[in-house]
Amino acid sequence: MITVVGTGVSAPPADVLAGAGLVVGGRRHLDAAAVPASAERVVLGPLAPALDVVERHLDKGSRVVVLASGDPGFFGIVRVLAERFGAGALDVRPGVSSVAAAFARVGVPWDDAVVVSTHGRDLRTAVNVCRARGKVAVLTGPGAGPAELGAALASGGAERGGWAGAAASGLVAQFPAPLKRVLLVASDLGTKDERVQRVTPAEAAARDWGSGVSVVLCLDESRALGGVRTVAGPPPAPSQWALEEGEFAHRDSMITKFEVRALALARLGPRLGDLVWDVGAGSGSVAVECARLGAAVVAVEKAADGVERIRANADAHGVDVQVVHGSAPDALAGLDDPDAVFVGGGGRELPGIVAACARRARRSVVVAMAALDRVPAVRAALTDAGFDCEGVLLQSSRLAPLPGDVTRLAATNPVFLLWGVRNPAYREGVAQ
Structure with missing residues (x-):
């Protein structure tokens, strides 16, 4: 039998250790425990050798105790x-x-919190979860503590030098409005030195936190309480997506129609922990839908009234979307590499924008366009960047009433939708 004891910082009861042939744990756990003199001690480091020692003791019928936090x-x-x-x-x-x-x-109650671990894992997942959700607990690890988390959240660009690097390069793009987040950094929990410090992401980035931090709470304090929950964990996925155009503020019907949006979302595959770009976002309907499905989202839009419209639509649907006011591809330079990208609009610059997005995307790029003439160049931009490219022409007709209680079919404008999925054999220029 293996007895696994969650000790925190206090010593385990003596009766648990009595008669143990092997005691395994971190150095501080072993130092605090009354390990029998006859027992073998194994300080946890690489797991495989420790598990082999555990197996040898079990084969001999020896009691094994594992101490953990x-x-x-x-x-x-x-x-x-x-x-x-x-x-x-x-x-x-x-x-x-x-x-x-x-x-x-x-x-603060935490039945509605998302918990993400960075211990031995990629920090970018935790960063994207913090961007997308208003109540997150981050279990820290070496090189992924409050300073690194704060720097990524404060800059909006954990992998490529952030917005400071973009500004230094003279790029024409306004900084995205910072998310409403505060970090509560818990140090030395359970000891006389225990502290929980409230800091902004920028303040966290500027400090040396030492080794006592085990968890950081990332909160939007305006949403920290919420209502009574039935199911623990993050909010459930929305019951509907590809919402009607009327669910969004838009200008002169300049919005990705719900039929197109439905297929685009299916090919983007937005999920918690992902980062999605919506480039040429317009009303931000794709950005908002991706955020509703759990992804962290950056919407890039060059029109000032479009920027305000995207923010209003995000607020109306209760999601966080970071908005960049600028023109692609220059406005993309300070952003973290995305998992997926949606590109809308047209114009002669479209193939170049798609190529810039494809060089950065980890998984997929989806492009919607009305002009047949743009299709070959966009397809070439995706395939040249190492994507397997497919596409369809979407042409739908909606039921519409006519006088006399009868119905006709009202045709919508045809739209080409191309999507590329990164070929795993082709990783040049994409963050690992």
Whole structure:
């Protein structure tokens, strides 16, 4: 039997350790525990060698104790042990998780929080979740602490030097309005040195936080409480998408029609942890729909009235969309590489914009256009960047009433929709 004890910072009960043949844990856990003199001690580092030692002791019928922090079943070692030895071999005795403790310290409920780990993982996922959701707990790791998280959220460009780099290059683009976020940095939870400090992302980026931080809460404080929940976790996915055009403010019907939007969303595949660009966003209908589906979204629009319209549509649907007032491709330079890109509009510059987006996109690019003449050049821009390209002509007719209680079919304007999916064998110029 493997006894897994979530100790926090206090020592485990002596009876748990009595008679153990092997005690495994982090150095600070082992130093705080009354490990029997006869027991072998293994300081956790690489997991594979430690698991091999555990297996040898189990084969001998020896008791094994694993010491962990907080709740070891929550982003902890229970998953690895259960996969290797089976859940039936585990006796798990959880403590209070650092996430629960941090939210408790600030008096905020967390049944509607999203929890994301950066320990041994890519920071960009946590950054995108913080951009998209108003209540996030980030479990920190080496090189992915409050300073790095704050820098990414403050700049809007974690991978390419942020907006400061764009401004220094003389690019014509207004900075996106910062998201309404505050970081609550929890240090040394459970000790006499415990602190929870409230800082802005920019303030977090400017400090050296040391090694005591285990969790950072990223909150939009205006939405920190909310209503009574039935299901824990992030808000459920919307029951509808490809909303009617009337759900958005737009100018002179200049909006991606819902039939086109439905297929575009299917090919973009926006989800929590993704970053999506909506380039030539217009009313921002695609941007808003991607945000409703959980993605972090940047909308790029060159018209000033369009920028305000996008912000109004995002507010109306209760989502966060960062808006860049500028012209592509120059306005893209300071942004993080996206997972997916939607490009709308037309004009002679369209193939060049698509090419710039394709060089940066990790997964897919979707392009909507009305002009047949643009199709070959856009297709070439996608294939030249290493995308497998497909497309359709969408031509729909909607039911419309006629006098006399009869119905006709009203044709909408045909639209070409091309999409490219990155070929895994072609990764040149794309962040790994």
